[in-house]
Amino acid sequence: MRGVGAKRRSRVVEQAGAIVVRAGRVGPRILLVTARRNPDNWIFPKGHIEDGETRRDAAIREALEEAGVDGDIAAAAGSSSFDFGSSRYRVHYYVVITEDRGKEREGRRLRWCGYKQALKKLSYDETREMLRKAWPAIRKSTGRHAAR
Numbered sequence: 001m002r003g004v005g006a007k008r009r010s011r012v013v014e015q016a017g018a019i020v021v022r023a024g025r026v027g028p029r030i031l032l033v034t035a036r037r038n039p040d041n042w043i044f045p046k047g048h049i050e051d052g053e054t055r056r057d058a059a060i061r062e063a064l065e066e067a068g069v070d071g072d073i074a075a076a077a078g079s080s081s082f083d084f085g086s087s088r089y090r091v092h093y094y095v096v097i098t099e100d101r102g103k104e105r106e107g108r109r110l111r112w113c114g115y116k117q118a119l120k121k122l123s124y125d126e127t128r129e130m131l132r133k134a135w136p137a138i139r140k141s142t143g144r145h146a147a148r
Contacts, residue, residue, distance in 0.1 A: 010086045016058035017046030018096040019077055019131065020069055021138050022112070028142040029112040030131065031102060032121055033067050039109070041123035044130075046091050059094040067110050071098030074141035077134035080126040093130050095137050 020031035035041040045066040049058040056073050063069050077093040102110050113121055115135060122128045 011088070013087050013089045014049050014055075015046050015089055015091045016049050016055045016062060017044045017091045017093040018059040018063040018071075019044050019093055019134050019138070020063050020067065020071060020096045020098055020102075021074075021142055022098050022100070023142045024112075024114070027114060028138050030115065030118040030138070031063075031067055031069065031098075031110060031112055032118060033108045033110045035123070036106065036108065039107075042111070042121045043123060043127060044093065046093075055092045056094060059092070060096060063096055063098070066106055066108055068103035068105050069096075069098045069100040071096040071100065075134070075137035077130055077137065080130055082124075082126065093134070095134050095141060097141050 021028045031045070032042045033045050035043050045062045047058070047062045047066070049055060053061070060071065060073065063071060074095045074097045077095050079090055079092045081088055081090045104110055111121065118131060119128050122131065
């Protein structure tokens with residue numbers, strides 16, 4: 001039985017996200033975009049999984065829709081969850097390798113950052129932790145061994 005004041009989550013919404021990276025002169029560059037609801041927040045491209053779409057395909061589509069980059073999945077990066085309204089959202093992240101520079105789309109700004117800069121700029125602890133966990137796969141995928 002739920003206690004008084006306990007929130008009831010009506011459903012879990014599955015989403016996919018892309019930790020987009022490209023090789024830079026001094027190491028991997030990581031793509032961040034601003035959130036649609038709050039453009040002061042910096043996040044990874046992410047969004048809903050369409051009917052009949054795989055998580056991997058959704059991650060690639062979201063990177064294209066939100067940042068104008070196309071790429072290939074290099075590795076699964078894990079998942080994180082957050083609550084919004086009456087729903088719990090679970091986002092499955094993938095490392096996506098690209099050579100594209102991207103372009104601002106859907107009213108979002110974008111930035112390419114080094115690892116340490118991305119950790120500082122990301123707005124949420126969960127996404128910072130996701131980047132930390134994905135860092136070994138990012139370094140391996142880009143062929144660069146930048147500073148930790």
